[in-house]
Amino acid sequence: MSRILIIDDQAPIRRVLREILENEKYQVDDAGNGPDALQMVKDQEYDAILCDIKMPDMDGMEVLEHVKETSNVPVIMISGNSTQNEVADAMKKGAFDFISKPPDLNRLLVAVRNALDKQRLSTENKALKKAVTKQNEMVGVSAPMMEVRDMIEKVAPTGARVLITGENGTGKELVARQLHELSARSYGPFIEVNCAAIPAELIESQLFGHEKGSFTSAIKQKKGDFELANGGTLFLDEIGDMSLAAQAKVLRALQENKIVRVGGEKEIDVDVRIIAATNKDLRKMIDENTFREDLYHRLSVIVIHVPPLRERKDDIPLLVQSFVGTIAQNMGQAMPTFTDEAMEELKQYQWTGNIRELHNIVERLVILCGTTITKDDVIHFGNPLK
Secondary structure, eight states: OOEEEEEOSOHHHHHHHHHHHHHTTOEEEEESSHHHHHHHHHHSOOSEEEEESOOSSSOHHHHHHHHHHHOOOOEEEEESSOOHHHHHHHHHTTOSEEEESSOOHHHHHHHHHHHHHHHHHHHHHHHHHHHHHHHTOOOOOSHHHHHHHHHHHHHGGGTOOEEEEOOTTSOHHHHHHHHHHTSTTTTSOEEEEETTTSOHHHHHHHHHEEOTTSSTTOOSOEEOHHHHTTTSEEEEETGGGSOHHHHHHHHHHHHHSEEOOBTOOOOEEOOOEEEEEESSOHHHHHHTTSSOHHHHHHHOSEEEEOOOGGGOGGGHHHHHHHHHHHHHHHHTSOOOEEOHHHHHHHHTSOOTTHHHHHHHHHHHHHHHSOSEEOHHHIIIIIOOOO
């Protein structure tokens, strides 16, 4: 049940508002002055607040400012003699809505419902963001992984460009997402581009967008990933597979913070943080003239190397536990357990496919084995490359 706080120095007004809202099945508290109200907000979470403006000692505008300093709860201001300047000032300070006294019943209830919908969506978004963050959380306490975590914590807030290196399946994307989540851009978009999955003739359109009619299938204008990531992070995965022509345009975008759509002439300002990743030896590619050295130096302000699973085998039990919990939950079944011998058997493999391979094998074992997974199960059903 939604809880609403009424703040008004006039007891009759508080009583009328309380009766209206309780009739709508809301939980209602009330306060006769600003200081009492702020103490109640500190002690209790509210889904919406109705606040009078004209009050002695501390007026509603001061209450609004204090509430917004510590909370995102929507505040609906109420006043009998409000000026346009007061209304504008209240909205500027974060008021959700403004209602005149005496309040129209329908207008009041619509404002309250809208405020509660906003608060509900905000709560759901926070929960979703938390769930996504947990899903993308890096698992591991081995020395190599602690080094990676330490680097992420140091680098993420700086906004510096980062090049992530490592074999396929080591979790380079998770590192990129952690860098984004811990940065000042975390509320901006995180746009991922798999450079290896996009044909060379389409990569420029994907990154920079195109104008209508710029090529045969360009039936309408399209924004590219640089524009879509504006204010956030652009993750260029498998950067080593990008064509030299696209590399030249990416380099220009990084130098000037501007892009030009394919078939266009207008320069468009972009503000993005670039994080790149590769499983290739870019220095060797530079020697072979297949990767631009100037782009390499632009991308590799910071280099984070993600170790292969064979160098962090102490993390295997934690990874297995994490995978088992998620897989079992998605399948709607009880979470099986691995015997100590089964875990030791998993530690013996070389894991050429790294974490991705481990996840696939754990999923296979959960599906095909019983509630206890043994060493024999791992040998029989795992069948990884030793």
